[in-house]
Amino acid sequence: MIRLPKPIAPSEIAFDIDGVIADTMESFLNIARKEFGITHIKKDHITSYWLEDCISIPIHITHAIIDRLVKDPFGTALTPIEGAREALSTLIPHSSLTFVTARPDSGPITEWLHSILPEATRHRLNVIATGEHAKKVDVLKAIGVSYFVEDNLDTCDSLYREGINAIVFDQPWNRGHTPFLRVTSWKEIMEMIKFD
Template identity: 25%
Template sequence: MKKTIAIDMDGVIADVEEQFLSWYHRDYGVRYTREYLIGLNEDNAFPERGVIRKFAHTAGFFQTLPVMPGAVDAVKRLMDNFEIYIVSAAMEFPLSLGEKLEWLKVNFPFIGWKNIIFCGDKSIINTDYMVDDHIRNLDSFKGKPIMFHAFHNVSYDHHVRANNWNEVIALLEADL
């Protein structure tokens, strides 16, 4: 039986950082860089407090997310040796449910519906590994967590960090 991996969507296979920066520039006329965001959190990432939550509650936000570099090829490769589940705490943003499902159909059509889990609290996930960018999800996880690098988690070091998909593959394949 294959080992199992829960893979988060936002910030792991979907590039929300790029979307935040792009939408902020579109709406406020100021272009910030990824480096600007480093060390900030989602509440104070931009001068206008709450703008990230505003974007996440806007129709079209999740359906138009760019794919994280290397994610498609990495997930396909991992499927050779692991059972993959895409897991998203989508309940926080009700508009995201349909949009995330459509996004997965377009960008990850090889992931079957039985391997997509939309939930509110990821502490119920019982896979062998979890790749996620949020500490709150990794801290409660009972398997082996892998923290995917994001601007909001740079000051944390109590989980194994992967800065990109090549590092995720190396960590998981080394553990086979």
């Protein structure tokens, strides 16, 4: 893992949700298997952030599953990525947590976050839904975040150009060489954070 020149304070970092906190692609594949009989696709087959570019599922099925994941994280049995719940629970006493997502509505995913982090009071979780990836940069600049953990390389590139330190959360769809710091686990993220 690349080392940072200085540790990150809990208040300096924010997080994407899908692919970083929530194991959205695993839920996508579970729905594809159970409800549509699509069993030939595995998570490692998802080599592009844009699903239609890399997997052979009819586009209307892809859109239907994504729509359900966005609107109903509980009904789709969305689960956290390994280590995310524990790491975020460790951060809560030290700083409010900020999440910036390209989802169009923050309501359902905010409720899901509260369900996995029941110890967090409402004012300790700040969830901002931008509706599109390109708007994340302006939001993060406006709130003064220095580091952002993200799985979409296009967003990381936009952040990098605007002076925000992008940290890539390693996933099959973002592999390959990038100029960004890359982490493969929540344990690695927590090793970069300094607690007072």
